[in-house]
Amino acid sequence: MSTNQPAPPIDEVGALLGRMRSAASPVRDVLRELHERLSKDDSGEVATYIPELAKANPGWFGLSICTVDGNTIEFGDVSQPFTIQSISKAFVYGMALEDRGLENVLAKVGVEPTGDAFNSIVLDEISNRPFNPMVNAGAIATCDLINGADHPERVARMLNMIRTYCGREIHIDHSVFLSERMTGHRNRAMAHLMRNFGMMGEKFEESLELYFQQCSILVTASDLAVMGATLANAGVNPKTGERAISADNVKYVLSLMLTCGMYDYAGEWAFRVGLPAKSGVAGGIVAVIPGVGGIGVFSPPLDAKGNSVRGVRACTELSQRFGLHCLATGSGGNALLEALTARRR
Ligand code: GLU
Numbered sequence: 544m545s546t547n548q549p550a551p552p553i554d555e556v557g558a559l560l561g562r563m564r565s566a567a568s569p570v571r572d573v574l575r576e577l578h579e580r581l582s583k584d585d586s587g588e589v590a591t592y593i594p595e596l597a598k599a600n601p602g603w604f605g606l607s608i609c610t611v612d613g614n615t616i617e618f619g620d621v622s623q624p625f626t627i628q629s630i631s632k633a634f635v636y637g638m639a640l641e642d643r644g645l646e647n648v649l650a651k652v653g654v655e656p657t658g659d660a661f662n663s664i665v666l667d668e669i670s671n672r673p674f675n676p677m678v679n680a681g682a683i684a685t686c687d688l689i690n691g692a693d694h695p696e697r698v699a700r701m702l703n704m705i706r707t708y709c710g711r712e713i714h715i716d717h718s719v720f721l722s723e724r725m726t727g728h729r730n731r732a733m734a735h736l737m738r739n740f741g742m743m744g745e746k747f748e749e750s751l752e753l754y755f756q757q758c759s760i761l762v763t764a765s766d767l768a769v770m771g772a773t774l775a776n777a778g779v780n781p782k783t784g785e786r787a788i789s790a791d792n793v794k795y796v797l798s799l800m801l802t803c804g805m806y807d808y809a810g811e812w813a814f815r816v817g818l819p820a821k822s823g824v825a826g827g828i829v830a831v832i833p834g835v836g837g838i839g840v841f842s843p844p845l846d847a848k849g850n851s852v853r854g855v856r857a858c859t860e861l862s863q864r865f866g867l868h869c870l871a872t873g874s875g876g877n878a879l880l881e882a883l884t885a886r887r888r
Contacts, residue, residue, distance in 0.1 A: 570608075571616050577860055578606050578618040587844030587852035590824045593722040599625070599826065599843035604853050605764030608861075609772040610836035613781040617765060624761040625841055626719045628823030629661065629677070631705070631757040632685070633800050634770070636676040638704050639688040640792040648688060651742055652681045656802045656809060661849070664733055671740035673733075677803040677821065680733045686757065687743045687750040694749045698756055705760055707787040708770040710780050713760055720759035727755060758823075764841040767829040771837020774819075797831060801869075808848040808855070816858050817868030828854035832867050 582604050591597040603625075607617035639648050650672075657674040659665050666673055666680065673680035691697030706713050734751040737743045743750060762770075773780045774797060777790040788796070800819035805812040812820065818838075820830040826843035828851055838861065842853035862868055 573861075573864060574606060574608065574616055574618055577857055578604065581842075581853045581856055582619070584853060584856070585844070587846050589826070589843045590845055590849075592824070593719070593726050595716075595719045595722045596626075596825055596843075601844045603826070604842040605840065606857055607764045607768035607839040608836055609765075609768035609781065609839070611772055611776040611781050611834065613772075615765070615768065617768070619764075620841065621764040621839075623841065624716075624763055625825045625827060625843070626716050626758060626823070627705070627760045627762045627827065628758045628825045629682070630762075630767070630821045630823040630827050630829055631760060632677050632682040633796055633804065633821040633829075634705060634708060635682065635689065635701065635757055636685050636799065637788045637792055637796040638701065639676075639685045640795060641788060642690040643688045645792075645795065648685070651688060652676050652684050654799060654802075658807070661806050662729055664729070664736060666736070666740065666742070671737075671742055673737065673742070675799060675803045677799055679730055680737065683730060683734050683751055683754045684737055684742050686754045687747060689750075689753065694746075694752065697749075697753055701753065701757055702760070704787065705762075705770075707780060707783075707785050708773050709762065709766040710769055710783040710785070711766070713762065713766075715756055715759045716761050717759075720755055723755040723758055724752070727751075730754065762827065764827070764839040767827055767839025767841070768837045769839075771829045771831045771839060773837070774831045775833055775836050797833060800831065805855075806849045808846075808850055812855075816862045817870055818858065818862060819869070820858065822850045822854065824849060826851040826854065828858060830858050833869055835867075 589599050589601050603620045603623050605619045605621035607621045609615045653672045653674050655674045662679045673684050675681050676685045689697050691700050734747050738747045773787050774793055778788040778793050779786050797819040800821050801813055803809050804821040818830040822828045828840045830838040840854035840857050842851045844852050846852050
């Protein structure tokens with residue numbers, strides 16, 4: 544399979560994806576071949592900005608797809624836990640929307656993509672808002688909007704939110720959290736700056752702590768696929784039937800993932816892959832095929848833009864192979880949905 548291969552006709556895509564349940568499924572064969580081939584690509588560098596992350600095995604590679612009717616196909620290290628890092632930003636933003644409502648959230652955090660680095664200390668000159676919730680400043684300001692009577696309750700609510708998306712109990716990696724907190728001077732500076740401008744409240748230090756905790760939540764590639772499928776499924780976890788976020792707010796989260804989710808590659812990602820996605824520095828990527836399913840990838844070596852090398856390649860090939868670009872008319876995603884719906888009738 545080459546990235547230059549044209550997308551197959553829609554009926555072929557529908558036929559392929561419609562047979563996902565079968566052990567002999569061609570989708571399974573495509574994923575297996577993709578996983579095998581990309582496993583051999585050892586380009587990229589594991590993040591080392593905190594010692595804990597530098598311990599990751601560069602060979603780890605898990606690839607999982609979960610559909611809105613709960614089918615899963617996966618290969619490789621899909622059960623290997625890693626810290627969610629920046630991927631959490633999309634989900635915590637959704638939680639802030641649920642807790643405070645759209646207008647209150649927009650008053651504190653913008654929705655504009657920025658060409659600046661994810662950790663840049665830049666606020667909008669007129670409004671003093673951080674540009675969007677996918678850069679660190681915006682994510683820290685978003686944390687300040689999470690409800691709870693005290694800090695432990697806010698942490699518990701956040702963990703429960705991620706648990707609902709994953710459909711299983713989840714935990715914080717304490718040593719990564721301590722590392723993040725100990726080395727997070729830049730993030731601390733941003734929090735102080737935003738406090739200075741009134742964009743964060745009196746408890747801004749606790750909110751920063753919450754941000755370090757959210758980044759240190761342990762997930763797997765399988766979890767990311769289910770989390771993506773939950774967003775694809777209008778906010779309901781397809782495996783448990785539990786609602787994680789209102790359908791109304793899903794579109795706001797997905798819009799920001801599409802425009803701002805992949806660091807400084809966000810524009811090219813939207814152009815080439817065309818799926819709302821979010822990546823994290825530990826090597827995870829979650830991509831959403833709206834109305835169809837979620838893709839979860841984990842592989843620690845990162846490219847120069849900070850995205851998982853194998854993760855970007857896997858999603859790019861899957862999108863091209865199955866015609867998943869969400870702005871393409873009659874995309875393969877629609878065909879998958881039709882095939883799945885037809886089977887249930
Ligand atoms: N915890 C990281 C930080 O704030 C997030 C890194 C990332 O995944 O982008 O620096």
